[in-house]
Amino acid sequence: KEFMGKVAAGTQWRLGGIGVAEWTGVPLGAVLELAGVKRDVPRDILNVLVEGLDSVKVNRPMSLAKAFEDDTLLAYAFNGEAVPPDHGFPLRVIVPGWVGINNVKWVGRIEVRNSVIDVPTTTRTYVLEGPDYPTKVVLRQQTIKSAVALPWGAALAAGRHRVRGFAWSPVGRITRVEVSLDRGTSWHPAALREPNIARAWARWEFDWEARPGAHVILTRATDDKGNSQPASIPWNAQGYGYNVPVPHPVKVT
Numbered sequence: 001k002e003f004m005g006k007v008a009a010g011t012q013w014r015l016g017g018i019g020v021a022e023w024t025g026v027p028l029g030a031v032l033e034l035a036g037v038k039r040d041v042p043r044d045i046l047n048v049l050v051e052g053l054d055s056v057k058v059n060r061p062m063s064l065a066k067a068f069e070d071d072t073l074l075a076y077a078f079n080g081e082a083v084p085p086d087h088g089f090p091l092r093v094i095v096p097g098w099v100g101i102n103n104v105k106w107v108g109r110i111e112v113r114n115s116v117i118d119v120p121t122t123t124r125t126y127v128l129e130g131p132d133y134p135t136k137v138v139l140r141q142q143t144i145k146s147a148v149a150l151p152w153g154a155a156l157a158a159g160r161h162r163v164r165g166f167a168w169s170p171v172g173r174i175t176r177v178e179v180s181l182d183r184g185t186s187w188h189p190a191a192l193r194e195p196n197i198a199r200a201w202a203r204w205e206f207d208w209e210a211r212p213g214a215h216v217i218l219t220r221a222t223d224d225k226g227n228s229q230p231a232s233i234p235w236n237a238q239g240y241g242y243n244v245p246v247p248h249p250v251k252v253t
Contacts, residue, residue: 013239015147015246020168020201023094025075028110029068037112039068046138049117050093053108060102060126061117062095062140071096071199074107096199097170099139099240101126128241132234142170143243144229146177146204146221154250161208165190166201169223174202180218181208183247184231187220198224216247 032048033039048067051059066072073094076083083089088105095102101121111117128137146167167174173196178187190204204219222228229243 015152020166022079023073023075024077024080025073025091025094027070028072028074028093029070031074031110032067032112035112037064045116046122047113047115047117049109049111049113049119050102050104050107051109051111052088052104053106058101058104058121059119060104060121061119062098062102064112066095066098069096097141099126099142102140125238126240127238128236129238130234130236133236139240143241144169144221144223144227145243146219146229147246148217148219148248150217150248150250152249156210156250156252158210158212158252161210162205163208163217164203164205165219166203167219167221168199168201169221169225169227170199171227172224173198174204174221175224176222177202177204178220178222179206180220180245181215183216184218184245190219210250210252212252215250215252217250218245218247220245 028048029039043064046061046063048064049059049061051057062072071094075088075092075094076090078084078087083092088103088107091107092105093103093107122138123136126139128139144167146165148163148165150163150165163179165177167177174192177190177192179190180187188206190206193203193205196202202221220229229245232244233242
């Protein structure tokens with residue numbers, strides 16, 4: 001949110017606050033079929049509500065089409081072990097590619113209706129609103145992003161360095177990461193490392209002959225659906241979805 005250029009509400013997130021993990025579970029669609037929900041009539045309205053058992057009753061609806069995607073899971077394992085309590089034990093829904101609020105922890109109830117389910121997380125919070133949004137837009141999908149795996153304001157010695165980082169897409173595999181050392185005037189390809197799994201982090205690296213002075217590293221990712229990080233995005237009041245290449249400062253001595 002801090003990079004939006006104008007103050008947005010809420011915690012002023014910068015980089016970080018994110019990780020990648022292996023989730024194991026049962027497809028949500030298979031459970032819905034057992035309950036009599038028809039797979040052959042997927043709908044794109046938000047009518048499948050997952051609710052947690054926490055005291056504040058966190059819930060968020062998704063579309064039936066999303067619920068029936070093969071990798072939308074009721075997850076019981078996290079990196080090969082039971083889901084830890086802080087991550088939603090014993091059961092958490094995982095909705096790949098959608099924003100984090102959809103991954104409801106401590107699942108206690110699932111509701112399916114024939115109509116849109118309105119809850120505060122789709123009407124008041126987790127919506128896009130601002131001068132460029134005539135009406136509130138419900139926040140669903142994440143945005144393609146990349147980051148440099150160096151501390152903010154890192155200090156490096158002059159000489160050759162292998163700079164690493166990661167990139168991810170909400171809809172597919174990362175196919176290209178580019179690096180700019182001149183604030184976006186020119187871009188150069190970084191090398192992608194394996195494994196490169198759809199909707200998971202793709203690691204990248206490039207060799208840099210660092211000269212003394214103050215530098216900025218920009219990175220830009222592209223996925224196999226043609227999505228790429230934009231040069232700018234419309235401001236929104238909550239600061240959601242920011243994925244413009246972030247100027248990462250580095251001092252070389």
